[in-house]
Amino acid sequence: ILNVEQSPQSLHVQEGDSTNFTCSFPSSNFYALHWYRWETAKSPEALFVMTLNGDEKKKGRISATLNTKEGYSYLYIKGSQPEDSATYLCAFGNQFYFGTGTSLTVIP
Amino acid sequence: EAQVTQNPRYLITVTGKKLTVTCSQNMNHEYMSWYRQDPGLGLRQIYYSMNVEVTDKGDVPEGYKVSRKEKRNFPLILESPSPNQTSLYFCASSLLRTYPEDTQYFGPGTRLTVL
Numbered sequence: 001i002l003n004v005e006q007s008p009q010s011l012h013v014q015e016g017d018s019t020n021f022t023c024s025f026p027s028s029n030f031y032a033l034h035w036y037r038w039e040t041a042k043s044p045e046a047l048f049v050m051t052l053n054g055d056e057k058k059k060g061r062i063s064a065t066l067n068t069k070e071g072y073s074y075l076y077i078k079g080s081q082p083e084d085s086a087t088y089l090c091a092f093g094n095q096f097y098f099g100t101g102t103s104l105t106v107i108p
Numbered sequence: 109e110a111q112v113t114q115n116p117r118y119l120i121t122v123t124g125k126k127l128t129v130t131c132s133q134n135m136n137h138e139y140m141s142w143y144r145q146d147p148g149l150g151l152r153q154i155y156y157s158m159n160v161e162v163t164d165k166g167d168v169p170e171g172y173k174v175s176r177k178e179k180r181n182f183p184l185i186l187e188s189p190s191p192n193q194t195s196l197y198f199c200a201s202s203l204l205r206t207y208p209e210d211t212q213y214f215g216p217g218t219r220l221t222v223l
Contacts, residue, residue, distance in 0.1 A: 004150065032208035043112070043214040044151075044198070051208045089151070094205060095166075096141075096212060098150035 002026055004092045006099035013080050014107050020076040021102040023090030027071035034096070035064055035075055036089040044089060047075075080106045110135045112215035114199050120221045121189055129184045129218050131199030139202045140182040141166065141212070142174065144195040151198065157182055158205065189222040196220075 005024045013019050025033065032051050036044040048057040050066040050073055057064050061078045077084055087101040112133045121127055133140065141156035143166075153166030157176040171193055173185040182201075186193060196219050200212040 034211055036214075043216050046211040046213070049209050049211055091151075091212075094208075096151075096153065098143075098152070100148065100150045 002093060002095075002097045004090065004097045004099040006088075006090060006102050008102060009100065010103040010105070012105045012107060015080060015082060017080050017106075018076065018078045019080055019104070020074050021088065021104075023073045023075070023092075023099055025071050025073075025090075025092040025097075027069060029093075030068040031094045032092075033066060033073050034091040035073070036091065038087045038089055038101070040086075047088075075102075077104070080104075082106045082108050110213075112199055112201055112213050114197075114215040114218050116218060117216060118219050120223065122223050123190055124188050127186050127189060127220075129186075129197060129199075129220070131182045131184065131215060132180050133182075133199075133201040133213070134180065135201065135203070135213065136179065137201035137203050137213075138179065139205045139210070139212075140176065141200050142172070142182070142184045143198045143200065144168065144193075145198065145217075146195050154184070154197075189220075191222050194220060194222045 035047040038044040048064045053068040055066040063076045066073045087103045089101045091098045115130045138159045142154040143151040152168045155174040157163045199215040202210045202212045
């Protein structure tokens, strides 16, 4: 079992604030890093797949970066909205080792 | 609509009473897997299947069985459930697991309580 860590564990921000959180993973034998968004009572939904060092992906106000040499990925949300409230999960490797997630609450 | 379905969505049962949680996908995916999610822990893989009749243990397989007789279905079987199997279970599928870009699509989850 590989160690995948996410921080912070939870986050409360005001509507309109920008925020970011981290996924840390082993820096050796990198395969892929997946980001998921998981709303309560729904299925985890794929956001990004990161495969190359230096990758930057963007979808609307959400973007992600990848540093495979140092073993981390950042997820950024610009101008947070209440509908962004969810748990954000990262999964590392071919076997999808998941972190424990960052729970984001956006306060109107 | 492309989707992964699970049934039942909620189940309360008693210790020792065999149960099956069904999982079905309509995307012709070869890879399917089961996870459990517990508070404070990430999603942990129970079993996975690379294709029909090919199944393998994940990180927490004890107390579970699976079968893959058809490509679309991947049931999770608890022969003798115990309270420590109370959890939220997710089924997931992906086209293949050969390429890094292959992402997994998740079912809606099954919340199981074993008394």
